[in-house]
Amino acid sequence: MSFLIIPCYIKTKWDIDCITRLLESVQNQTLKFEKVLVIDDFSPFEYQLNFFNIEHIRLSENGGPAKARNIGIDKALSENAKHIFFIDHDCILDLQWNEQMTNFLESTEFAAVGGMTFSYGKTLYDYYHDINGTLNGKWLLPDKKELWYMPSLNFGIKAFVAEEFVFDERFPTAAGEDVDLCLRMRSKYKIGFCPKAKLWHDFGYKSTLTGFKRFVNLFKKYKSSSATLYDGHTVLLWDNSESIYSGNAYEFNI
Amino acid sequence: MSLIYRRRANQPSFTHVINDYFGEIKPFSKRIGKWYFYIPLIIMKTIEWSIYRWYKTPIRRFYGVKGNELIYMITKRCNEKCPKCGIWKTPEPDNEHIDISIFLNCLKMLNENLYQVTITGGEPLLLAEDVLKIAEESRKHEILLLTFTNGVLITEDFLKRYAALNHKLVISIDTIDESKWTDFRGKATFEKVMENIKLSKQYLGRNLQIQSVIASESEKEIDSIQSFCKDLVVLHTTQRYLDFGGVWNNPINTPKTTSNDVACAARKNIIIYPNGDVVKCFDHRRILRAKEPLGNIEKEDIIQILCKKRATEVSKIMKTCNFPCKEMACNVPEIIYN
Numbered sequence: 280m281s282f283l284i285i286p287c288y289i290k291t292k293w294d295i296d297c298i299t300r301l302l303e304s305v306q307n308q309t310l311k312f313e314k315v316l317v318i319d320d321f322s323p324f325e326y327q328l329n330f331f332n333i334e335h336i337r338l339s340e341n342g343g344p345a346k347a348r349n350i351g352i353d354k355a356l357s358e359n360a361k362h363i364f365f366i367d368h369d370c371i372l373d374l375q376w377n378e379q380m381t382n383f384l385e386s387t388e389f390a391a392v393g394g395m396t397f398s399y400g401k402t403l404y405d406y407y408h409d410i411n412g413t414l415n416g417k418w419l420l421p422d423k424k425e426l427w428y429m430p431s432l433n434f435g436i437k438a439f440v441a442e443e444f445v446f447d448e449r450f451p452t453a454a455g456e457d458v459d460l461c462l463r464m465r466s467k468y469k470i471g472f473c474p475k476a477k478l479w480h481d482f483g484y485k486s487t488l489t490g491f492k493r494f495v496n497l498f499k500k501y502k503s504s505s506a507t508l509y510d511g512h513t514v515l516l517w518d519n520s521e522s523i524y525s526g527n528a529y530e531f532n533i
Numbered sequence: 534m535s536l537i538y539r540r541r542a543n544q545p546s547f548t549h550v551i552n553d554y555f556g557e558i559k560p561f562s563k564r565i566g567k568w569y570f571y572i573p574l575i576i577m578k579t580i581e582w583s584i585y586r587w588y589k590t591p592i593r594r595f596y597g598v599k600g601n602e603l604i605y606m607i608t609k610r611c612n613e614k615c616p617k618c619g620i621w622k623t624p625e626p627d628n629e630h631i632d633i634s635i636f637l638n639c640l641k642m643l644n645e646n647l648y649q650v651t652i653t654g655g656e657p658l659l660l661a662e663d664v665l666k667i668a669e670e671s672r673k674h675e676i677l678l679l680t681f682t683n684g685v686l687i688t689e690d691f692l693k694r695y696a697a698l699n700h701k702l703v704i705s706i707d708t709i710d711e712s713k714w715t716d717f718r719g720k721a722t723f724e725k726v727m728e729n730i731k732l733s734k735q736y737l738g739r740n741l742q743i744q745s746v747i748a749s750e751s752e753k754e755i756d757s758i759q760s761f762c763k764d765l766v767v768l769h770t771t772q773r774y775l776d777f778g779g780v781w782n783n784p785i786n787t788p789k790t791t792s793n794d795v796a797c798a799a800r801k802n803i804i805i806y807p808n809g810d811v812v813k814c815f816d817h818r819r820i821l822r823a824k825e826p827l828g829n830i831e832k833e834d835i836i837q838i839l840c841k842k843r844a845t846e847v848s849k850i851m852k853t854c855n856f857p858c859k860e861m862a863c864n865v866p867e868i869i870y871n
Contacts, residue, residue: 403570407577410564466837494577498584524564 280361281381281435283315284351286344286453287368289322297369297481302330304371310378312364316354318347345446345456348431352441364435367453369481371399379476380435390468391436391461393429394476395523403487404494412524413497414480416472426470426523428461433478440468454500472523550586557582601646604804605636606815607663608655613683614719617707617746619778620655631809631831633663637670639805639835644674651679655807658686665694672698679703681744685722687729692736703742703770704730708754709761717751734765741767748774748781775858777815799851803839805830811838813847816858823847 283305287298298317305315315333321341328335336354338347348365355363362384366372373379376394383392393416398405408414416429431446434457444464450456461470482497484490561578565571608630611621640650650671657664657680664680671678678700687704695702706726707717714723733741745751745758755771762769774781798814805811810826817823827847828838838844 403573404577406570407574410566410574411561411578411581495580495584498581502585 280313280359281310281364281377282351282355282358282360282362283312283364283366283377284348284355285315285317285366285368286320286347286351287317287322288320288341288344289324289326289368291324293483294322294324294368295326298328300371301366301368302328302333304374304376305333306330307374308372308377309375310381312377313360314355314358316351317368318351320344320347342448343450343456344431344453345450346448349445349448352445356438356441360438360441362435362437363441365431366434366478367432367480369483370396370432371479371481373477373479376476376478379473383471383473383476384435384437387471388469389425389471390440391429391434391464391470392473392476393426393435393470394433394472394478395474396430396433397477397479399479399481400484402484402490404484404490405482407494408482410524415523416470418472418523426461426472427465428458429470429472431457431460432480433476436464440464443467452500553586554579554582601643601803602649602651602801603640603643603647604651604653604802604815605667606654606804606806607652607657607660608807610659611654611656611683612659612685612720613656613722615683615707615717615779616719617717617748617751617774617779617781619780622778624655625807629808631807633660633666635809635831636805637666639830640667640670640674640676642835643803644676647674647676649677649679651681653681656683656686658682658691661686661688661691665691665698668695668698668700671700677701681705683718683722684726684729684733685720687733689732689736692733696736696740699740701740701742702733702737703744704733705744705746706730706758707745707748707751709757710754713754730765730767734767739768742770743767744770744772746774746781747771747784749784750781752784772861775816775861799848803835811835813844814851814858816856817847817851819856820847820850820854822850 285298285301287294289295289298302315302317305312312332315330317328317333317335319335319337320343321338334354336350338350352363362381364377364380380392380394383389396414398408414430414432416426419425419427431453436444444460446456447459450459464470482493484493558575558578562571562575565574608625609620610624611618614621640647650667652664652667668678668680678698679702680695680700681703682705684704684706687702704726708714709727711723715721730741730743743758743762745755747755751774759769774783802813803811804813804815806826809829809831811828811830812826813823814820817826827844830838
């Protein structure tokens with residue numbers, strides 16, 4: 280019983296193309312999802328999703344991705360979900376993504392799992408994110424046996440974890456809310472890394488020449504989220520960590 | 534990537550910046566597969582590093598700042614019976630008092646985040662050896678310790694050891710009029726305390742402070758206490774009376790001692806009760822959803838307690854609470870000296 284939750288805020292045609300492309304990859308999974316919940320966070324753009332086994336929930340007001348995911352979590356728990364997975368609308372899943380994530384959660388003691396994220400585009404910025412591990416999880420050092428945190432675009436949790444820990448809805452944008460959840464969750468549970476669960480994330484760079492502003496704005500957004508993140512934690516023991524990057528997928532010991 | 538660049542406020546900044554930059558760039562550069570990407574990707578990494586380091590968002594103010602105050606109510610027991618305070622009426626039984634090693638462990642775990650440890654009570658010097666152990670541990674981590682006392686149990690031996698650790702001692706007095714002393718303290722200890730203040734000044738110098746509570750019963754005494762402190766060259770602070778089980782009354786016309794309108798306690802305070810219970814504000818019982826403690830350091834790790842979702846929720850509630858204790862010293866970012 281695995282549920283997939285996709286929060287989305289559709290502003291442009293590009294967003295529609297992204298979610299359509301994502302749902303095609305969802306439909307082609309080797310192991311099907313029990314249900315896919317697309318939670319529309321009061322998008323200004325009208326659109327239809329004509330896919331089988333997808334529940335499209337439109338919220339009546341904009342509350343941010345954390346709130347959208349929490350609504351999805353409530354729905355999944357009420358329908359007895361065993362595993363709850365999260366991705367973003369601008370991702371594309373590998374055919375075996377669900378199979379790998381589900382097997383990982385079923386065969387290990389980890390309460391949560393993060394997969395391997397690659398860049399979808401071919402610009403220099405995309406290559407940068409691949410070797411930088413911008414949207415990958417971070418190892419808990421020094422052992423590198425579990426994750427310090429995992430971004431919510433390639434993330435899964437067991438249902439009992441979701442009953443205890445949900446996203447903090449004070450985070451206004453898709454930045455920081457996943458780190459906050461992981462920090463709280465790790466007080467009790469461990470997050471594992473499943474390199475075989477691959478997905479591709481479209482950062483939206485049109486070309487290397489025109490993508491610079493987008494590149495800078497991306498990191499400014501992540502930096503800004505830290506303020507909210509601090510507020511949520513009386514003690515934030517930020518420590519040195521190390522990003523997972525594309526090269527880790529080929530390391531023998533993982 | 535490390536999101537904290539200066540973990541200690543007094544860390545040498547220039548070398549730290551250089552070390553931090555190369556600490557980021559070096560492992561990253563090894564991952565670049567093609568030589569002709571080397572320069573553009575290093576520039577991009579430098580841009581990312583610069584944004585995290587220099588781009589000013591509200592979080593900037595927290596970098597390099599030890600943002601938390603650990604307040605330990607070491608005991609509820611007291612050797613005096615001041616009517617302004619009701620804590621002495623409910624002394625904790627022996628089996629509800631955590632071992633000092635548990636608190637010291639908690640202090641060690643939090644040391645990177647603390648700018649101050651405060652010991653209050655009850656009367657902390659009933660457990661003078663424990664106070665000195667905390668003072669030693671705080672000094673190891675370069676954290677300032679403030680101990681609040683009524684001044685009766687101060688001894689020369691205690692002062693020698695305490696002064697060597699360069700921490701602050703705050704003696705609480707609300708009058709210097711001997712005829713009113715017994716009414717204010719419940720016991721005739723005027724001479725002893727006055728003698729101890731002078732002895733403390735001798736050993737501690739500027740690390741001695743005097744604090745008074747402004748209530749309708751004591752507000753006429755404040756001027757004479759201030760003159761006394763001025764003559765003695767000791768810093769003096771005042772705090773408005775707040776009901777913690779005492780029977781004094783709020784002053785009618787006395788202006789606020791600070792202009793603080795922000796409830797800082799939720800963000801900065803970590804308070805431990807004698808039994809190990811953890812709360813974020815001494816006044817938490819007034820707040821409907823914050824009545825129960827967040828946890829107990831005897832049973833759980835302090836980090837685990839502070840990472841609970843409830844800790845986040847209580848912080849959120851307390852940020853908007855509008856109780857008069859907002860202007861208390863534990864709730865303002867800086868101590869205001871008279």
